[in-house]
Every structure is written in C-alpha cells, then in structure tokens.
Amino acid sequence: MxxxxxxxxxxxxxxxxxxxxxxxxxxxxxxxxxxxxxxxxxxEYKNQASRPGTKEKIIEMVMNGAGTRDTGGVLKISPNTVTAVLKKRNSMSSR
Ligand SMILES: [Zn+2]
Structure with missing residues (x-):
C-alpha cells in the first residue's frame, strides 16, 4: 500500500x-x-469535488472537449458531480 x-x-x-x-x-x-x-x-475522498481547485479543473477539462465521464474518471469523482458543477456554473455566469 x-x-x-x-x-x-x-x-x-x-x-x-x-x-x-x-x-x-x-x-x-x-x-x-x-x-x-x-x-x-x-x-473525504468521496467529496473530492468540494476541494479547492476541483471545480476549476472540471471546467477546464470540459472546455477542452472532455466528456463528463472522462472528467469524472480523471478527477475521481462521479459524472453526476461533474454535471452538477457545470450546471451551477451555467446558472451563475450571466455573461
Ligand atoms: Zn490541525
């Protein structure tokens, strides 16, 4: 180990x-x-998404064309979490 x-x-x-x-x-x-x-x-390994920087990494990867599943696999979080982060971001950015 x-x-x-x-x-x-x-x-x-x-x-x-x-x-x-x-x-x-x-x-x-x-x-x-x-x-x-x-x-x-x-x-909390399960709660990786709430760590500082993870959100930014999710957004960066998706912007670069990675799917939610790929992103989740790389960051060791569930695709659902990736989707949730992206949704939140979309609703927050009003530009
Ligand atoms: Zn301490």
Whole structure:
C-alpha cells in the first residue's frame, strides 16, 4: 500500500496520526498540533469535488472537449458531480 501524506484539514499540519474509523467506515485522523482547534478530522475522498481547485479543473477539462465521464474518471469523482458543477456554473455566469 502506498503511504499517503495526510494533512490536517484545519491547520495544515502533517503531524497527524490515525484515529480509528467512524460509523461509515471512513478513516479518521487525529491532529497532533496542539494549537489546532479541531483535533480529529476525516479525509473525504468521496467529496473530492468540494476541494479547492476541483471545480476549476472540471471546467477546464470540459472546455477542452472532455466528456463528463472522462472528467469524472480523471478527477475521481462521479459524472453526476461533474454535471452538477457545470450546471451551477451555467446558472451563475450571466455573461
Ligand atoms: Zn490541525
């Protein structure tokens, strides 16, 4: 298994340790930065679309002619998410 560097979602510290799993089986982490207000957090791989930059990547790929399925495959998100992001964008841009 490849080792993955996990950073605290809140303070960005790499001083994190595994902290068991939650009810839905997701890995939880414990932030060891004492100044951090959030001690535990989860890395949401399923929620990749809400990460900063993902939306921009979706739009960029689609603008370059990639289909929603291709885009989802590359970014590891579902095609539905790609569609949702594009829809949101269309409704927001009034130009
Ligand atoms: Zn932290």
């Amino acid at each position: 490849a080792e993955m560097k996990v950073k605290c979602l809140y303070c960005g510290s790499e001083e994190v340790s595994l902290y068991g799993k939650n009810r839905t089986g997701r890995q939880r982490y414990l932030c060891r930065n004492e100044a951090c207000r959030h001690k535990t957090f989860q890395v």
